[in-house]
Amino acid sequence: MNGEAPRQWLLLIYRLPAEPSRMRTYIWRQLKALGSLYFQQAVWILPNTEHVAEEFGRIVAKVEEFGGEASLLTTVSPSQAWEERVVSGFNEARNEEYAEIAESEERFEDEIRRETRKEKFTFAELEEGEAEWERLKRWHERVRERDFFHAPGLKEAEARLGEGERLLEEFAQRVYERQGVEDNPKDKE
DSSP, rough: OOOOOOOOOEEEEEEESSSSSHHHHHHHHHHHHHHHHETTTEEEEOOOOOHHHHHHHHHHHHHHHHEEEEEEEEEEEHHHHHHHHHHHHHHHHHHHHHHHHHHHHHHHHHHHHHHHTOOOOOOOHHHHHHHHHHHHHHHHHHHHOOOTOOOOHHHHHHHHHHHHHHHHHHHHHHOOOOOOSSSSSGGGO
16 A cells, blocks of 8 residues: 555444434434444444544444444555545545535625625624624534545635635624724724
């Protein structure tokens, strides 16, 4: 494998009772939030890191608490081609998430532009815009945390976020001007 040591992976294999389904949903959500890749029937995979091992350990404990069974195994990439397929699977999943962020950010920009055209420079609109902006930033940060292989979609998402931040700042400045505030209060923080 190009003279490098094979990449290490953690595999989580689990089985839960069929009912109630909320237990399966809970575990699925935890695995997705970590950035786990659904590898095959009841098997999830992540790069082997200390953080991942701790988080998979918590999920194993939860599966057992729910009356299920779980195994946590360490493995290595058997070939370069296999590893490339797995990494590609991770990147596809992150690219989908980055595309969703970029789409939401585009809607955010549209809203800012619409309010600017209407000259709706109110504190309420600014507060709403800032709340949406914070939500987008938190979402982006969560996806970046699970982007183990720097998926290509990251660049577009960050470019969109940069544009959104610029538009929000311009909108905020217009609100401050309209409200008779000379300086951006955030500049003083």
